[in-house]
Amino acid sequence: MTRTLITGGLVVTAADEMPADVLIENGTVVALGLPGRQQWAAERVFDASGKYVIPGGVDAHTHMELPFGGTNASDTFETGTRAAAWGGTTTIVDFAVQAKGASLRAGLDAWHAKADGRCAIDYGLHMIMSDVNESTLREMPGLIGEGVTSFKLFMAYPGVFYSDDGQILRAMQQASETGALIMMHAENGPAIDVLVEQALARGERDPRYHGEVRKALLEAEATHRAIQLARVAGSPLYVVHVSAREALAELAAARDLGLPVFGETCPQYLFLSTDNLAEPDFEGAKYVCSTPLRPKDHQAALWRGLRTDDLQVVSTDHCPFCFKGQKELGRGDFSKIPNGLPGVENRMDLLHQAVVDGHLTRRRWIDIACAAPARMFGLYPRKGTLAPGADADVVIYDPHATHTLSAATHHMNVDYSAYEGRTVTGRVETVLSRGEVVLDRGHYLGRPGHGTFLPRSTCQYL
Amino acid sequence: MTRTLITGGLVVTAADEMPADVLIENGTVVALGLPGRQQWAAERVFDASGKYVIPGGVDAHTHMELPFGGTNASDTFETGTRAAAWGGTTTIVDFAVQAKGASLRAGLDAWHAKADGRCAIDYGLHMIMSDVNESTLREMPGLIGEGVTSFKLFMAYPGVFYSDDGQILRAMQQASETGALIMMHAENGPAIDVLVEQALARGERDPRYHGEVRKALLEAEATHRAIQLARVAGSPLYVVHVSAREALAELAAARDLGLPVFGETCPQYLFLSTDNLAEPDFEGAKYVCSTPLRPKDHQAALWRGLRTDDLQVVSTDHCPFCFKGQKELGRGDFSKIPNGLPGVENRMDLLHQAVVDGHLTRRRWIDIACAAPARMFGLYPRKGTLAPGADADVVIYDPHATHTLSAATHHMNVDYSAYEGRTVTGRVETVLSRGEVVLDRGHYLGRPGHGTFLPRSTCQYL
Amino acid sequence: MTRTLITGGLVVTAADEMPADVLIENGTVVALGLPGRQQWAAERVFDASGKYVIPGGVDAHTHMELPFGGTNASDTFETGTRAAAWGGTTTIVDFAVQAKGASLRAGLDAWHAKADGRCAIDYGLHMIMSDVNESTLREMPGLIGEGVTSFKLFMAYPGVFYSDDGQILRAMQQASETGALIMMHAENGPAIDVLVEQALARGERDPRYHGEVRKALLEAEATHRAIQLARVAGSPLYVVHVSAREALAELAAARDLGLPVFGETCPQYLFLSTDNLAEPDFEGAKYVCSTPLRPKDHQAALWRGLRTDDLQVVSTDHCPFCFKGQKELGRGDFSKIPNGLPGVENRMDLLHQAVVDGHLTRRRWIDIACAAPARMFGLYPRKGTLAPGADADVVIYDPHATHTLSAATHHMNVDYSAYEGRTVTGRVETVLSRGEVVLDRGHYLGRPGHGTFLPRSTCQYL
Amino acid sequence: MTRTLITGGLVVTAADEMPADVLIENGTVVALGLPGRQQWAAERVFDASGKYVIPGGVDAHTHMELPFGGTNASDTFETGTRAAAWGGTTTIVDFAVQAKGASLRAGLDAWHAKADGRCAIDYGLHMIMSDVNESTLREMPGLIGEGVTSFKLFMAYPGVFYSDDGQILRAMQQASETGALIMMHAENGPAIDVLVEQALARGERDPRYHGEVRKALLEAEATHRAIQLARVAGSPLYVVHVSAREALAELAAARDLGLPVFGETCPQYLFLSTDNLAEPDFEGAKYVCSTPLRPKDHQAALWRGLRTDDLQVVSTDHCPFCFKGQKELGRGDFSKIPNGLPGVENRMDLLHQAVVDGHLTRRRWIDIACAAPARMFGLYPRKGTLAPGADADVVIYDPHATHTLSAATHHMNVDYSAYEGRTVTGRVETVLSRGEVVLDRGHYLGRPGHGTFLPRSTCQYL
Ligand SMILES: [Zn+2]
């Protein structure tokens, strides 16, 4: 048995802030105590004086190695989870993808194969359903039994991931019976595709048109529709990557009715905007993702939504493509730019910056970045909090250190940073994953294969 | 020149109520004057003392001879327009139907052929687009030039009339450019079809299940979606046969934003309910239409919507099928019951009953039944009001007479009445169409071919 | 008998637009006819070719000779009604004032005495209740019997006109029983008085602070409160001079519920803003009125409210005080500036300008300026429309002429114009009051005493 | 040093549920640890196997010995806090009352004198301001310095506790500057008093009329008004004893805007209704409190509000009056019935029953009953949670035991129970207050004077 003690820090969870020592035995938090009071002996002691001691981050939306638009997301599970650890995230939930015509099982096996033995931190898997039909509906309970309890559908991307409203309703009905959670990419794809085609025909081919055709009203429309379908099915709903104020308003209205409707946003929607999409010399391509970045004035609404709990989770939708060779596929045709941004390494810092800026309290920071995603996807209290019995996924966080985000220094396998040159206050100092030190004062001590697959229970908000 | 004088009545229009004489020369109202003051001479004088003198009704939604579910609506243009006249309606706007794969032109020509020379009263035509594509979009301006200025799309009936959201958006964009009005059947067809299939699989086969599967939330959803698509396209929108309180709420919210969104309901939604659908011995089939009848407590919301002008028009969606031989096609499978109710003869009386019952003012009665539909579909002030220059489509209406609605006495070509045995206060006494007497004190004096096609201007609310 | 004929114009009412001749006998419209068709003979013929023929304006909110803040509104009934006629208004409804401690009767008699024999056009009277108590409540039915059917209360001005919520509720209950209409000045006076005192204490003494202390939220609050009290009492409610977007939103929400709640705005809120209040050299005092002018971005909401019928009436709240000697009473203390603006002469022109600018249709112009105020205050159809039987209050309006508003040329007895230098398109050419020519092509032909008191029925929207 | 160990229970806080041992040294929780892992030695060990270990309840709204309507609430600080302890509540916040014309200081001193040395558990004090004026406003910062950081105002009870809107605004402005929290009794008193007088005049004198005259709309109105005034002042707002669905809707709307607006409800509104007020033989008097009980269908809205966090706190408003001799003062005149119910002993059990019934999760139970009131009123994390450093106010709660609420067995000094005969699942087994055992398996071990005054920081939600 290895005993680790973290002393003198301010323990911050979603609920509490308290000066406390944290005692770890092997991979588990076994006790919290008043600082110095219990004279706990330990092989390894970290002095966290002046620092925060927080649960490791839980990033519930990443796409390592995702095939998209004829290329693959540039982070593997190895490089991506390593970068996550650098950024204070100790759990990711990635997306296995069903190929059209194939089974869920085949997709899940393929993703297990990609991840197995390569991850620096623990990971779970959601399942993307590209093809809702009798056969795949029947597969759902089995996957839930294996700990894959959430299923993502797309109202966008006709011909690729798109499900029609009948398919969505069926999947929601199955979710209602089995306890699964339906995750929704909510944009009206058929309407957007018309606007894309018309924009290209008018010669509007630069990245910024990506933001113009994917209209906020069409995100709001799809969000409303998904909510109504979920009401008919009697199922819960989790809307991914909410970016439009109008879509958030639909969630808020549903939640006011007491409906089990949840929403996620991402740092890019909180910190970036259509101004970035409009950067010249095709630089805007770096910021192409869907839902798209919105005009700056949507940001205040999203911050408010996080405060009012109309949004519960901030994930990254980490899906990096290099500018060279990948984003460039869309020169002259924005619709060919691979959709996605890097971010798994930056999330904890950017959200702490929001604490510094007054957008969030410290506790809310931990809630949206650790506790809520863990609860949402059936990992609590093993992940997402610091309490006796929890996995010892712990971050010592220096709230005063500053550093500058840059592709020159980040650890994600991508040739640019979406936040290049932005200085943030707060920095990860030490990271433990199940009691093992993965990172300490700038030294990476992790290894591929330490991270294990996390079978998840169903959503714990229900 | 023929001069007709109607004396001593209370002229009621959407705006005014005044004791006045109405002077008609040939087919046109030429003057209104204080009773008895001008000593107008006339060949024909009607004494309307104690009666209302109102504009003839405008029924903007009928389906004479519509092919549906392997049979045809049982009223021809001849029988249907005659019945309309009996009920005080002097204008109908019916729907020409594009056959899938064929042109709008072919559909329009076919409907002209059905109607030409057979109508007792004037008529216009909307166009049902079954297939929105580049070719049919290009046909729209030509039809508008011929006075067919409104185009109906369906969000229900996949595989039959259904348009997907991309098609709807394109049609709305074309409407935005040309001034056309998009009429929408707003129900989420793909989701409903799933529920239909599941209900039948559970053995739920009686007519009442028609009402259960076509859920109010799915009407509301489609209504919301149509509104958002219209906002994206910058076009107006007219939602037909609104029956659900929740759908009405979507319209009201849009109108509060100042959007050019309009709504129609029908007498069946105001006077009938799911109680009728649940009548035993397959009698419920008489009340099968889509959108379906709703539980009784939706009625109060619809009446309020008519008072607050969140609904502007009451049409009939007249689409009769005989119980024997037609409705019976759906014995044992509610999804095979032809959708539609008779009603063109009953609308003016039922809405006057609503005046008697305190739901509407007299002026609002004329507004929703005459003036608003005329304005909505580009027929004002020729139709829908009584003023110098208007067509002399005039009804002398006895507000005190009572009569009982019944298949035994009605003039529609259908073997049942949806309002069998209901006694109403108020009765049509005399009907003029362009100055010619079509009906007088129970004597029908009209003839097929008197009614002529009305080329319509674009919507006059815009 | 005198016969007057107005030929060749476009008759515009709230409901209709039609080329028509208007035949007048003595003081009454007796017939409308197709142009030229009836060969009507007349002593006096006006050729209105190329002009509009419209009902005379009804200004339902004026304050001639009102005592306020130690001075009196500068227009008498003689000068004020003459100016009204110049501007195309043929009916005003002014406010009799109950003095604190005195009876309604005494106030009404005093106002009759001021108006009798002096008015150029017809006039009605509302009653301001300064003191709701058992005695004044008992007087209400008597006044209604004399045609004073509307009673104004103030939620502002503690110590002067202010009624507390108990008094308001009692008056509304009495209104509910008698059919009276409660008109409400909706601003939270006790809260505003705190802000006034604090602003003055901080040395904020210029006119613009008048706009800052009378906060939009406090207008909205009072509007909401008045609506709730009216719901408890079961009475209708008419909110005067709505200026804040937030207050309008309260009215709109109430109307969506089907409540009998009505709202009025004024040209100053549609055309002026806090920019005017901030004019230097104490010029801002010219624009001091309550509710105050709002920031410019409230204007769009008000225009929209007029289009969506969430506001029904545009009156002037005409209450002029000369800049010299009157407005100047508040130099160095904005709270001492007499509250009020001149405007009775400008309303019809400014609202026609709104037609030119695309804010309103022609028919809506006539509705909000003529028909709706007449209906609201029990004068319809004698006033507010052109139809057989209506009073021959008729304006021939040239829609193409332009002129410039200015104190140099206006006829109100006040030394400034709130719209100085503003050029408008549209001009009154001829004005008839009960068939008598009051104004013709720039010649004033009226006389004091032509105008008679109008006993009014109760609100015709109920 | 005394060491106490609670082993084997399920620790439930607002955030977490975990099997854990709780180690207490003297009056403080010093560590939580995995069950059995640390071999902690202790003088006193409680075996909590199969039980919950929860923070002691915080009842933020009680009125011990309150003078009201010529009598006094029947529980003294001694009897009332003892009863609280019996019910698992270890902290109360009671209300000191300013007498009209006297200073806050005098009122606070008087209440300190009543409580000092008599309480079984710790207690804080809010301050009721009966008279907002320059002098009392100036006293506020001093009281905050002494730990009285919340001030209650009344929009009801004109002539007694009532503040007008100007006074409310001033107090809120002062709160905004000093960090104080304004607590509001939100009912429109002046309007209600009119209705009371009229009801009595009509001979409506039974207790049930108390519920009829204090209309839900007038609670909603006052709630809306308080919110708007708080917005003007820039201050937070806490609305006490929310009972009407419509009032809750106002809070929810404000919170959707991100405003710092909070709401409390009470068990009586969740479990009782106007049916109780209507109990015959004057029994309804037992349920007379203000805001009043509402019709049963309001309950679902309140439960929903607790789940959606539109309501944050459940307090009791404990204010008992004996049926004999006290409630009876209002026989024949409901307005003379002293307002208030007993409940301080029943809150934790009733809310656990709500967990059993599925209205709340276990964690939400602890949140609304312990953590949220502690945070709201500046007592966190000393009170309201179990964490190293917290006061050892701990309850061992048996979730399976059942018992029956009854005046025969309760410990409150009042001759009836509002929940007489109701059987609940769940029972307090052991209660510690700052480490001392107050109650253990039906034996009361506490003493007057153990409880000490809690100076509170300002609201911790801001
Ligand atoms: Zn997505």
Ligand SMILES: [Zn+2]
């Ligand atoms: Zn994604």
Ligand SMILES: [Zn+2]
């Ligand atoms: Zn249809």
Ligand SMILES: [Zn+2]
């Ligand atoms: Zn139809």
Ligand SMILES: [Zn+2]
């Ligand atoms: Zn006023």
Ligand SMILES: [Zn+2]
């Ligand atoms: Zn006024």
Ligand SMILES: [Zn+2]
């Ligand atoms: Zn209270």
Ligand SMILES: [Zn+2]
């Ligand atoms: Zn209380």
